[in-house]
Amino acid sequence: MKKIVAVFGILAGLINAAIAMLLTTLAGDDMIHANSEWVGYLVMIIALSMIFVGVKQYRDKHLGGVIKFGKAFLVGLYIALVASALYVGSWEVYLQTSDVDFIETYSTSIIENMKAEGEPEAEIQAMQEQLQFYADIYENTFFRILMTLSEILPVGLIIALISAALLRKSSFMPDEENINTQATAT
Template identity: 45%
Template sequence: MFATALRYGAISGLVVVGVIVAGMLYADGPGGGHASSSMWFGYLVMILALSTIFLAIRDYRNKKLGGVIKFLPAFGLGLLVAAIAGVVYVAAWETFLAVSHYPFMENYTAAMIQNQRDAGVTGAELDAFIAQMEEMKVMYANPLFRLPMTFIEIFPVGLTIALISAAILRNPKVLPARA
C-alpha cells in the first residue's frame, strides 16, 4: 500500500508545485498576476492533481485486493497519498524559494494591499491591514510557521478527495469467482 501511496502522492505533489510555480513565474511577466485569481487557480490545480488519490485507491483495490476494499482502508490510503503529496509540495516549494529567492510573500502582501486600495479602503483601516500584512511577512520568514502553513494549503483538499474517493470506490463484498 505504501508503494502505491508514494508513487501517486509524489506525482500529485510535483504536479501541483510545477503548475503553480510556472503560473507564478508567468504571472510576474507582462500584465502581472492577481492574488485572488491565482489562489483559485492554485486550488483548482490541487483538486486536479489530487485526483490521483482516486486513481491510487482504484489501482490498489483492483490490482492488489481483487476488487474488494472497505471504506476505512480506502480512506487510509487516500490520506497517505494526500500526506505524501503535502510533504512533496512543501519540500518542492521550500527548494524553489531557496534556489530562486522568489519574493513570494512580498508579492503576495503587495497584491493584497493593492486589492484593499482598489476596494476603496483608506485611513486607519488600510493602515491596520498594512500592519497585518507586515506581521504576516515576518511570520512567513520563520520556517516553523511557513512549513506547516504550506502543508495546510494542500492537505485539506486531499482529505476531502480521500473521503469522496473512499466512499465511491469502497466495495466490501467479495466478488464471486469466475469460471
C-alpha cells in the first residue's frame, strides 16, 4: 500500500503543481485573480483523479479485486495527504521564488471586480477591511500553510469518499484478470 500511496500521491501533486504553474506562467496575473478559482479547482480535480486510479490499482493488483470501503477510503486519504503536501510545498516555493505578491494581487482584483459591478462604497470598504485582516494572517507562514491546505485537502477527501464508495463494489470496473478469476470460480 505504501508504494501505491507514494506513487499516486506524488503523481497527483506533480500534476497539480505542473498544470497550475503552467497556467500561471501562460496567463500571468490574470490566473491569480479571484475569478479564476474555478480553474484552480478543476486542475485539482484532474490531478486528484489519481486517487481513484490508485485505489483501483490497489484493489485490483494487491487485493484480488475486492476492497472494503474503509480500506479504500484510507488509501485515498493517504494519496490525498501526499498530494496536498506537495501542493502546499510547491505553493510556498512559488511564493518565495517569484516576485508575485499574491495577497496584494488577489485583494486588488476583488476590489476592482466589486467596483466594476457597481457595489456600494460601504460594501467595498468592508471588503477592504476583511481583505486586510486576511492579508495580516497570510503573512504568518503557519496560517498560510493551513489556508493553502484547506484549498486542496477537502477536494481530496471528497474524491477519496467517492472512490471508496464506487470501488468497494468488485463489479465496478473490474480488472480483466479478476474477471477471468471470477468466471472460472463459478
